[in-house]
Amino acid sequence: MTTTDNKTSRATTSDPEAVPPAESIRQQLNRILTSPEFKATEAQRSFLTFVVKTALSGRSHEIKGYTIATQVFGRGEEFNQATDPIVSIQANKLRRALERYYLVAGQNDPIRIEIPKGTYVPLFRETRHLDEERPFQERRKTDIARTHTWPTIVIQSFENLTGNGDLEYMGIGIATEIALEITRYQEIRVLRQTPGENRRRASDIGARFVLCGSIKTDVNGLKVIVNLIDGLTGMHIWGDSYRTDLDPAELIAFEERIASTVVSKISCEDGIIAKALSSESKRVAPAELTTHQAILRFYRFLNDFSPETFVSTFQALQQACTNEPECGLAWSMLARLYSLNYSLELFDLETPIEKAATFAERGVKLDPANQRVRMIMAFILLFKNELAAGLAEVERALQLNPNALVVLENLGYLMTLFGDWQRGPALINQAIEQNPYYNITVHYALWVDWIRQEKYEQAYEETLHFNKPLLFWDPLLKAAILGLSGKIEEGVKAGKDLLRCKPDFSTRGRVLIQHYIKFDEIVAKVIQGLKEVGIDVA
16 A cells, blocks of 8 residues: 555544555445445446545545535536535435445445545445454444434344245345435434344343334235334334335335335324333423433424423423534524524513524534424524525425425425425325324415415315414414305304414514415415404504
């Protein structure tokens, strides 16, 4: 190995000075690029080739976002990373493609190539040193110490019960897709157990949950069974099954659909894992909550909007940002809480939108590839009346993972409120159809779209889904649509409920409506509906 190669290759082994030979790294790069299990676009392959070859040539200092944008993605000299996040988005996708490759096909490869988060400079390491010199328990020790305050799930390869050895890969593929999908949201830490690994109890490796399953065949085709087990109690807390035929051309798409559906059920804001852990954190004082428990408090507040939950959530998120200041998601959740109080005037507490924006910007800076973080930034831009910038932020979030059922309906909600009347409702309805744990709040956006179209019967049907009795928006929208539909008696009752929830609505109503409805003609219709049932809005 040349002196230049020693300086430019970075490695993590038992010997901090050891680095793989440059020629071995080049062979590993070729092994990855030629593997059918490396699911990357041509642009992402060029990205990987560029950063590896640049590092090996001793020019790691040139591996920056601007250089990659201009030399790999064809951007011009005027490229600005602040307004065009192509490099960070593609880097995240490339990292996931590499993770998938090493989980599925590269488990025994002699060299591992990684692009650590926070940099585009590749890291090279000889995996045989890790395996030979550090036993499994020691390799896990650092990870467990770092993640013990966050829930951890072990994803086991699904057992092949078909009797067909050719389908062995499918059990690995489904588990890998689920693992990759969960890690996108960074609220649950993931450990993978592959078929060759000794399967031990979840508690032995610091994990709270185990997801496992099996693949069977019957007269109708292929059946996949998924189970979630609480490692603390050993109890089976959730299970489901999925079917498809044995068309080889459809199996990869089937794996991806299973992963998206399973993760939406177990990892969303109101999913299985959040529910299982939420009750445990209720009795913990805000100052003693972990960051993840603080986030669970936020999800609980979104469900009930009670004053007690707001105060404890506010304190918990502030403490989380102090305890774990590098957690972008915690800053974003605090920004969202500020913005909710600002836009809904829930409690007498100073929560200016400018401060919410500062928190949200910090969240994006710390975690630019997190869909929830990007989505919260778009919420803040909605309340700042920056519609074009907000819609662009939604687009960035969607590009990170277009098929993510966990946040799909929320992105559709935002698109609709920003005025994309075609794609927004379409995304919401897609999520409602595919995800039983979708966020009920999205019916507000559908209501706005029906009012825009003057389809009042459909708008009224949306109000049947509202379920937040402590929030004034429920009776507001019911009173308005009943007034517009001529159902005055029912509308008057809803109007009284509205004033009970928000006694000063007559003076504050227009401002509150305009926080969420950005189009004057729709605002005028809402105010007219309220007038019909006796509520005059200044």
